[in-house]
Amino acid sequence: MSTDTTPRRFAATDTGLTPDMRAAFEADGYLLIENFVPTELCDGLVARANELVAGFDAEAHRTVFSTKSVAHAADRYFRESGDAIRFFLEEEAVDADGHLTRPKALAVNKLGHAMHDLDPAFSAFSRQPRLASLAKGLLSDPLLLQSMYIFKQPGIGGEVSWHQDSTYLYTEPMSCIGFWFALEDADSTNGGMLGMPGAHKGPLRKRFRHVDGDQLVTETLDPAPWPDRPAVNLDAKKGSLIVLHGLLPHYSSANRSTRSRHAYTLHCIDGAARYPADNWLRRGPDLPLRGF
Template sequence: MISNKNMLKISQNDVENYNKNGFLVSDSNLSNNLIDKITITYDEFIDKNKHLTLEEMSSPHLYEGTGAKHNKSKDLCNSFLEIGKSDEIVSQVIKILGSDIILWGMHCMHKEPKTGKKIPWHQDGTYWPIEPKATCSVWIAITDVDSSNGCMQFIPKSHKLGVLPHLQEDKVQQDGELKGSLDLKIDESSFDKNTSVNCIIKRGQVSFHDTYLLHSSDANFSDKPRKALVLRYMPSTSLFNRSLPDRVSANGHKYDFSYRPIFLVSGNPKENELKSEKYL
């Protein structure tokens, strides 16, 4: 049995800071067993899928219906799913979102050394079929991450601004940004970049951020890959709306939400039950 001293735990003060600033970085680390499992699972996926672009590394926990040509086994998908359902993580998300929680997404945020590109300023909620838009993204550092290898940058309190003006990607490509990763970019005249903070995070640490938080990341200038796994959770009081059109990135990758399985990991279905949502 894992000691509570050696596992992820956020405090009430952390939750208050999350609500105030739109993000938090854990002081505690994931347990050794869990971060080791994440590392092994992540590395196997990356080793088998070097042909994928960053946007195609979404949904590694799903065997079918991803819209990407993943090379992965059902056992590997199940390993990712076990991570997303782990009590060590879900018990902390409950403190932010409440007791009724759905795991609806997952993404391997991999940046190769020297070639991993900059990702422009954006708000995640702009891209997702969730109504009302409520998601907590759980960003797990598998390697140490800092300004040299593409750490995230946040604009504190920007989650309180609502949806900001966006520009189409084909009008704004510049500065080595990753073409195709996002088809929209925040109009930078709508916020002050000088207020940004770097999210410097060690292996095994976890950051949590709100669906409306303004964030970006620089290129990986280092000699080592930047490895991170992101888990997406929503309260079941929001609806995963499958009737909305699928998103297609600027390079043609389709995000098919109409058949994507979602997973109740805590509590009751709430709003999604009214829409006859199916859980696996």
């Protein structure tokens, strides 16, 4: 797959979605908005994530997250994380017996999936007015469904294979929007993101959902390969925001560099859409979906 390294970039505004942004999002399936979040807010979220990891018992919960093996799908700790704050380890940070091979702070793959509702620091970051204005320009009734803090640890940060977010957060009609915040500089050397402009106009290829009660499976809806079109390097400086259409194929490589690549991802759906009961991510009645 060829790569175009010159994505369209926009400057952050306090007025929400501009006409130029809307046109670019409809054409490309993504927006790259620079200087969306002040440096001090990025640093504050990094510090809070590190505090949460410091209190995590890595011996009690050793679920590894990998988009290659998808072994985490069989683990109840993962399946019941939709209304919790859970900790998932890097595949290369544990030995054959599941014990850490490096310090805990350098072993966590990600946190998920309800920090935006359960932790005050994450809630404040997720509901900042600038983001609310942008989300309300994209969805009629944006509801905050899922949050993930991704560490992309130096040397071992796992690859995230090509995928569409609506595979995991499916609605009828499809409405998933991803907001990906670079909390540190992200580029092709430390596992930065790639996207496939315009490919969001194609079909949903897979669904990750519950079957037979509590089993999670990936169902193939369309077996056709990804379209043969150039990918774009979505290099993002600290404080940048990448907005992702739920059908846009995107990818990030393993991080073999000496630099981490911390990022925070928030996913919204439209309250006017139906959220099927067989979606993998479930929330109990004590934590209903909220907007901004």
